Amino acid sequence: MQIGIVGKPNVGKSTFFSAATMAPAEIAAYPFTTIKANKGVAYARGKCPHVDFEVQCVPRNAICDEGVRHIPIEMLDVAGLVPDAWQGRGLGNMFLDDLRQADVLIHIVDASGSTDIEGNSVPLGSHDPVEDVEFLKNEIACWMRGILEKGWDKAARQAYQTGQRIEIVIHEKLTGLGVTESQISAAMRDVELSSNPLSWSPEDMLQLMHHIRKYAKPIIVAMNKADMANDETLERIKKAAGGMAIPTCAEAELALKKAAKGGLISYKPGDSSFKTMDGVNLSDGQKAALDKISEEISRYGGTGVQNCIEKAVYELLEMISVYPVEDESKLTDHDGRVLPDVFLVPNGTTARELAYKIHTDLGDTFIRAINVRTHRTVGSDYILLNNDVISIVSRK
Ligand SMILES: Nc1nc2c(ncn2[C@@H]2O[C@H](COP(=O)(O)OP(=O)(O)OP(=O)(O)O)[C@@H](O)[C@H]2O)c(=O)[nH]1
Known part of the structure; x- marks a missing residue:
């Protein structure tokens, strides 16, 4: 699964991407496979079942921070959105190539209206961001129609x-x-x-094509630079986006993550506020900058960046998290790790499909599964629920 970040120049796309893919300090130590320059890892939060089972987890693929799993998701910075990209203008081909890979798009728009359709800076409020929302939908639909029309x-x-x-x-x-x-x-x-x-x-x-796009490449709009936007514009963008739009302050999220990494404040992605760490002496400049951010994010209950990621994953893609374990009583894998892995799967995934995701052999030799929360045996067609802990029994 991949989230594509799309937007014309100057709207804060790079800032959003850097902020979204900047791992909290405790995650940074995790070894991820090397990824290309325009790819990064973002995280969706999920509640760790260790809390319900009252055990100590030993995570492998997603760290657990005080009962919150940070589940890694690939994020792709989709380059080169310009008007008529679908006709191969500018970096159009690169744009379309990247777009193929994305399952869901976060469309960054400059909600303050200070970037025109080509990405040039213009006076605040002089460009209507609603145009950008329509423009991206149209670009994608035109591109898809172009493919369909061949032959x-x-x-x-x-x-x-x-x-x-x-x-x-x-x-x-x-x-x-x-x-x-x-x-x-x-x-x-x-x-x-x-x-x-x-x-x-x-x-x-x-x-x-517009309708196929809605299902195949759903879009959530990040109404960025919300700190400089007015409520009326935000409302209109939201309407144009069919309700799927969130005010964001990408710059604030990046600054807060950096300050947290630097040990100045305590702030976790998705928090609606932050606190200066005890014993830290902030300079006047730092204090003023943080006060300004605090004011900005209190208007929206947070910077909106984490919210965008999670809405994309849990609402648009309808993903759920499931925790496969080998030993149903100890909740461990074969190495004795407790609740080691979490899988994000589409809602509607069956027990056997999960087995296939873990390993082809496990899918082929699937006999039954055990729903560890209810201690019930379930069949191959059992539809997984969010936060299920599942033990798969197979022919060895
Ligand atoms: N006020 C405000 N400014 C922001 C916000 N996010 C980004 N910016 C600023 O907007 C400008 C453009 O940000 P970038 O992240 O470079 O924009 P981009 O869309 O990646 O642009 P290109 O690199 O040209 O493609 C920078 O000066 C950012 O600091 C925000 O939430 N609020």
């Missing part, structure tokens, strides 16, 4: 004549974007289209 007439005619479902043709064409057939079917229910795909107009196709 469309022939494929659509063939499907129409042979009675093949058109979803299958669309799926084949969009498969490189990670679009599933069920997403296409859902989108087709949303729009009214003629049963003869040959008669679809370019506008029909664009509509359909």
Whole structure:
């Protein structure tokens, strides 16, 4: 699973990316595989089951900080969004290539209206950020339609004549974007289209792509520079984003994380406030900067950065966390680690599908699973619940 960060120049995209992927000090020691320059690791918080089971966990893939697991998620800084990227303008191709890999997008907009559509600085409030929200949706839909249109007439005619479902043709064409057939079917229910795909107009196709995009590349808008934005604009952006928009102060989040790393304040991602560490003497400059941030974030109950990440993961992608263990009574893996790993899986994942995610062999040899919280035996079709602890029994 990957979160793509998208935005035109100058809106605070790099600041957001740096802030989101800057690990808290205690996480920094974790060895992650080397990742490319435009990739980083962000974290979604989840409640560690060790609290309910009253045991001491020994985490392996996600640290536990006072009962909160920080579950790593790949984040991708999607480069080169400019108007008409879909036509290959500017770094358009790079943009689209990155976009393929993302499952969900955080669209950073400058909610203060001080960056025009091309990313140039303009006087505060002189650009309407709502345009940016529409613009990204349109860029993606146009790009998808461009892919669909290649060889469309022939494929659509063939499907129409042979009675093949058109979803299958669309799926084949969009498969490189990670679009599933069920997403296409859902989108087709949303729009009214003629049963003869040959008669679809370019506008029909664009509509359909808008709806497929909604399922396949859902977007949450980070209304950044919220510290300089007015409430009326924030409301309008939120409406344009279908409610999926959060005010953010990426600059504040980065400053707070740095101050926490430097031992000046106690602040954890997602907190709505912070505290100066005992015995720390802040300079007048530091004090003034922190006071300003404090005022900014009290307006929104936090910087919004962590909130964006978690809304993307838990609401848009509907992920849940599950904890597989080998020994159901000790909650350990084969090395005796207690509640070692947490897996983020889509809501609706079954016990057997989880087994496959852990290891192909485990999926193939799956017999049953044990829901450790209820001590009940469950079958391969058991649909996992958030925070389940599951022990899989297989043919050895
Ligand atoms: N007021 C305010 N300024 C911010 C915020 N986030 C970022 N900025 C500032 O906005 C400017 C642009 O930020 P960047 O992160 O460089 O923007 P970008 O979108 O990555 O731009 P490019 O690097 O040109 O693509 C910088 O001066 C940041 O300090 C915020 O939440 N509030």
